[in-house]
Amino acid sequence: MKILTIALFSFKELIRKKDFYVLFLLLAGLLAFLFSESFFGVSDIIRYLKDIGLSAVLFLSIAIALPFSSRQLPGEIESKTIYPLLSKPISRASVIIGKYLGSLLISFGVFTLFYAAFILAVIMKGGQIGVLFIQAYLFSLLLLAVLCAFSILFSIFLTISANITITLFLYILTYWFSAQIKLLLLSKDLNAITGALLNGAYYLIPHFEFYDLRMRLVHDWEALPAWIVSSIISYTVLYIAAILFFAVRIFKKKNL
């Protein structure tokens, strides 16, 4: 209940701020532009709209989710509102979980609205909506959940701008690195030590590429089998639990 109150408080903060409205207008403008484009007199070109549209939806959702989650704790600490909060019978773990759930609520809400606008544009352009659209939606929520968890963890010891930068770097670099490590592990004859090190690294780094179904969606490939979807959900839940566990541990030791 206490966690839920903290989460809902975070959500109200989003409603007060106008970032969301501006970015939603930006997305609507972009989708309208993509929708109205015709090339050499051909107007029913759909993959181009799906590709750029979905990338924009994801990018703009991250643009709201990351700054929002990264200013949760520093904001409370700077304005000293953390002290009355902690003076109540609320544990530090509850604060972290509450802040995380608040960030999730915001990210999921924003992404859902953006994604609905995207789906509307695809349908109006004559596109077919299948199971893969539901999977892409679910996986994008999982991606946002992992990014928010990292952002909450980093917000304990980093400034807001440093937090956003590091989280974005982590996202981009590990996306690239995991593809490279995968190639090495699958295609080269490695010696035992290098193989073990690379395997270890592969287990440790976050796999943001798991959540990227853009190419699959854009080019109408078949939906993923249920066992892959459930494996990725389980992987994400475990990964987030580990990040939040460390976040709680660090926050408990932090001198406020």
Add this chain to the structure above:
Amino acid sequence: MKAALILAVFIFSTIGLSSNIEKYNTEFLEKKGCGDLDKDVLSRVFGELRTYLSSASYINADIYFHGGVYDFHEDCSLFAPGHISSRHEKENDGHDGHVHGHLPQKETLNPLLKIADKISITDHRHISGNEEKELLPWMLYSVKLNPKNEKAYVIGGYWLGMRLNKIDEAINFLHDGIKNNPESWNIYLMLGEIYLTGLKDYQDARIYLEKAKDLAENKKVNKFDMRPIYTFLAEAYDKTGSPEKSIRLYEKLLNLFPGDAAIKKRVDYFKNSISK
């Protein structure tokens, strides 16, 4: 917040005004007698970066052609000769819409690797039929970003004219390419090919193919590039009542490819038709 608003206003006003500004600039430069200057707004905004963006757009067309996978076989690329010439049988080339096998990979016990493998698209297929129109945006952006991208004009012209049956659009597109790249034998060749095989307008085909031949000979391009020029031009000469010129071209080809049975057969065919 303010910055986001300003950015949004800036982006929308740029998109809205760019076409008008471009039109105004074009008219202004033409009045001043400098109509050949680089007039494209995108070129001015992106500077040299535009050439990289143009290449990226061009590569994206290849990725789309392969259903989301960047091609790993050079001979299978969208830009491979087999895809840009009607000399290859379109219906029987065994490429359209097919799916290649999975990339060869080592077996692994790592469950995350197995998941990653299942998620990534490693099968390889080519788009076909009505799907081919999906390549067009990237071709157009490629030349808008870099009007000097000859390849994008040639490939775009091929897909428009030879595959999507949009002959008029292909011709306009290629003429635009010639305006920006007057020395490109490649674009003249594609234009000639469309007039020859698409429109069956042999007289105009001859004009463009002769231009392609002159430019290519001046640039001393390799014999493999000369082959389609000579072949198409020989066909155009034949159709416009000059078979003796066709023989001369095929004899030139025979010098470049001595012993080539197909060329020899064509020489014999034309010689026989003249003697009859």
